[in-house]
Amino acid sequence: GAVVSQHPSWVICKSGTSVKIECRSLDFQATTMFWYRQFPKQSLMLMATSNEGSKATYEQGVEKDKFLINHASLTLSTLTVTSAHPEDSSFYICSARDLASGGRELFFGEGSRLTVL
Amino acid sequence: KQEVTQIPAALSVPEGENLVLNCSFTDSAIYNLQWFRQDPGKGLTSLLLIQSSQREQTSGRLNASLDKSSGRSTLYIAASQPGDSATYLCAVKADTGTASKLTFGTGTRLQVTL
Numbered sequence: 001g002a003v004v005s006q007h008p009s010w011v012i013c014k015s016g017t018s019v020k021i022e023c024r025s026l027d028f029q030a031t032t033m034f035w036y037r038q039f040p041k042q043s044l045m046l047m048a049t050s051n052e053g054s055k056a057t058y059e060q061g062v063e064k065d066k067f068l069i070n071h072a073s074l075t076l077s078t079l080t081v082t083s084a085h086p087e088d089s090s091f092y093i094c095s096a097r098d099l100a101s102g103g104r105e106l107f108f109g110e111g112s113r114l115t116v117l
Numbered sequence: 118k119q120e121v122t123q124i125p126a127a128l129s130v131p132e133g134e135n136l137v138l139n140c141s142f143t144d145s146a147i148y149n150l151q152w153f154r155q156d157p158g159k160g161l162t163s164l165l166l167i168q169s170s171q172r173e174q175t176s177g178r179l180n181a182s183l184d185k186s187s188g189r190s191t192l193y194i195a196a197s198q199p200g201d202s203a204t205y206l207c208a209v210k211a212d213t214g215t216a217s218k219l220t221f222g223t224g225t226r227l228q229v230t231l
Binding site (some may be wrong): 034043046113114 | 153159206
């Protein structure tokens with residue numbers, strides 16, 4: 001199947017700093033990518049839909065100024081957690097559809113674990 | 118609003134047993150349903166995808182069924198192995214749009230013991 005790569009896989013930062021997480025589709029182009037957040041032992045919660053060349057669509061309750069999403073190319077979307085605080089500590093996962101193969105199946109990255117001290 | 122529930126939340130079985138994981142969804146107007154596996158601290162691996170027009174899909178020891186009208190899907194794992202230990206998530210897609218989001222279930226944590 002298609003490969004989605006996330007970087008970094010884990011990051012520890014001080015409260016108040018900003019952290020950028022990258023999501024890349026390695027062998028396909030993705031006009032749409034999705035960012036999820038997962039708390040321990042819980043399911044995935046969709047944060048936003050990242051659209052190449054346009055603004056991201058945020059889910060209700062997700063602060064767009066807190067979680068900045070940029071989808072500058074067909075293979076890269078970035079999530080920046082601005083002025084991070086301990087409550088932002090979580091596992092962040094991105095996903096994308098391979099439109100060339102019909103786009104029915106969603107492929108996920110390995111996730112990025114953020115710990116804010 | 119679509120809600121997806123998985124039962125049981127956790128399951129422990131001895132190696133070699135066949136087992137069934139359940140997934141139910143409240144809105145039967147779905148486009149497809151996908152089963153995923155998640156290992157601790159890792160992302161999701163797609164296992165099986167069932168289109169709304171299909172009844173089941175098979176891959177190796179895995180078989181997933183879909184009863185759209187009753188809002189249910191099952192994942193059958195034959196001859197379980199310790200390597201099958203993971204969290205299994207089902208997710209439904211609402212419509213055909215590529216931007217259409219998935220709604221995830223709560224997951225079933227499976228442990229296969231020696």
